[in-house]
Amino acid sequence: MKFLKAHLFILFIIFWFLIILPYNCCAQANQMIITPDMQFEYAEKLFAEKDYETAMVEYKRFIHFFPDSIIRDQARFKVGVSLFNLNKFNEAAKIFNEIIMEDKENEITKESFFFQSRAFMEMGNTGYAQIVLQNYLKLAKDMETKDRIYFNLAKIHLTQARNGKSDSLSLARNSLTKISRSGADIYNTDQYLDLVGKAEQESKKNPKLAGALAIIPGAGFLYCERYRDAFTTFLLNTGLLYAAYTAFENENKALAGVIGFVETGFYSGNIYGSISSAHKYNRAQTIKILSKEFSIIPGLDLKKNQYGLSFNYCF
């Protein structure tokens, strides 16, 4: 029995030295340690390949495993940019906001302001896009950054002008004129100032005048060069007014009331439509001028029932 135990022990020792020990040693030798640089480089590689979804996961992995790394902020910024490129603008804006709120004076914070503004622009929220840049304008110290802010503000105002917002063209002009001489050469502001000038000089319709003229049914539409609408409005309103008057004269007050109610809607609609037509006319004129220089692509989102114009121009 002792002899058998000794044999078993010897066999175990042999097994240990020949199989288990070399296996463990090999496993240790093959074990790979991922350094922060390796992880970040891999994420950067994916980002360069435009695989933003995977790149974002790898940047997040980097932030999780190496929270004390000096390039952690850069990884967070890249998460935001990846989200931006994936058209997840709301989430991207939140990431950029987190970076901005840390209040560090570096290139990442600076770019975060611009990217957050762009994210709001992409969401169609030109107001917030403007506020972000105006806030950064108060913090910016160097002329180069200020020029860039003014230029981006001009872009926002041009977009607002396209959407029919009043005074946007003059605000765009104001932002462009604030760009320094050196910045003006870089951004070629003269070209854009000429364009704003042309858009301002283009014949416009006064919405207040259109509304005032609409007291005579159809005159507002006539002023806005909508001749068919004007004719229809005139006929409809005069017809309904005459019908209401006749019904009242014939002691049919109930009928007169019903017709009067319908007529009130059409008469108010005539005033509303005239003012609206003047605004639409002005917007169309602005788009016409701006589209001569920039490519404006109409877009349609039937799910949200929204209509928009993609406004692309090289700055």
Added chain:
Amino acid sequence: MLPRNDKTHKDNNRKSIFFIVLFLFFFFLMPSAWAENVLVKFYQEHISAVDGNRCPMYPSCSVYASRAIEKHGSVLGWVMACDRLVRCGRDEVYQSRPIIIKGRKSVYDPVSANDFWWFEKEKKQ
């Protein structure tokens, strides 16, 4: 003492006026959702269903009206709907963008294209 037929006529007129006032009262005070569901759906289900969809605009005038009422309430929604009825198929056809819905060419004229100058939708941050 009035003659019988005159009295009846006057009573009928009073009743009619009472119902009209009642209708106007409910029309202007009713919730937007009710207006959208009852008035527009009645038209869509019982009139347009028989008459056929011949509106050259997209969204159609009845859908436009329901969306205008939903967005801006009964009074302004009603005014915007009347404005749309006047513009439907006329100059708007040459000024707005054409789109093809289910193989049919229409003119895209949503509520947002007519209230952009005074109403800016609250956007999510």
